[in-house]
Amino acid sequence: MLSLLRKHRASRSHDANQSARFFELPENTRAYVVGDIHGSFELLKGAIRMINEDAAEYSGDCYEIFLGDYIDRGKQSAEVLSYLAFQSSHKRKRICLKGNHEEVLLDFLKDSSLIQMWISLGGLETLSSFGVSLNGADPHLMSNELRYDLQNAMGARLIEFLSQLPTSFELGDYYFVHAGVNPKKELSAQTTAEQLWIRDAFLSSVRCYPKKVVHGHTPVSAPEILENRINIDTGAYFTGELSVLKLEGSQVSILRL
Structure with missing residues (x-):
């Protein structure tokens, strides 16, 4: 499974405070950013x-900022979603972004014929x-039944949480997103589709944006802290490593479990 990980760019500093010196959070502000969880509730509890x-x-x-992909592949997606949607954030401001896996689930709830696509992603x-x-x-023969049962099991509040x-x-000076951005366009x-699914065009770009992009979506063997972006998806569901990025002022660090 480790072959699924993109090789960490060891030539770039993992500490990377130097590369981050021009990017800052507002004064008296701190952010903890959590990478792709994929149903790994025990890892999420450890990170919290x-x-x-x-x-x-x-x-x-x-702030607690979650970068999407809370579900699929791991075995505790329901627990992860319930925690993020309904449990206390200990007076921190919680921001949950949508990932491509949440989008596919929502699409399935509208159109059961998408069952095969969702299954291929760990549904x-x-x-x-x-x-x-x-x-x-x-599953193809009972896709409508599966959709109906899932809607009832999730409940309206949780579906609304995902929809919003x-x-x-x-x-x-930071821009948080699940997958990345199209380097040919401005952030605005x-x-x-680009924010949830983009990969190679973004990852291969060295363009520096007005804000540093913080993202997940593409698993790497260790967090990538580069001049123009930070990737903190370390493949939690198969590596057992859920990365947490800490931002404060111009300081950038990774918290370790």
Whole structure:
């Protein structure tokens, strides 16, 4: 499974405070940014405990920013979504962004013929986490039933939570998004598809934007902290590594479990 990870760019500083010196959060503001969770609830709980400890004595404005892909592949998607939607953020401001996996789930709830696409992305694990079982049947033959059962299991509040997730968030000199941005466009001109799905065109670009882009979507063996972007998707569901980025002033660091 490690072959799925993009090789970490070791030539760029992991600390990277130097490359981040021109990018800052507002004064008296701190942000904790969490990478792709993919149904790994135990890792999420560990990350939250670590954030709680680190932020215990902090009195300024404090954010939790989640970069999307809360579901699929891992076995505890229901628990992850329930926590993010309904549990306390300990007085921090919680920002949850939409990932491409959340988009596919929502599309399936509108059109059950998309069952195969969702399954290919790990949707069976999400169905199972909500107690929806195939019972050995062909999912294509019971896609409408699966959609109906999932809607009932999730409930209107959770579906509304997912439906209202934003695709980007800006704070100070940082632009937070799930997958990345189209380097041929300004940040204000990005489409939802680009923000949720883009990969190679963005990852290969060295363009520096007015704000540093913080993203996930493409698993890497260690967080990439580059001049124009920061990638913190470390493949939690198969590596056991859920990365948390800490931003404060011009300082950039990675919290370790």
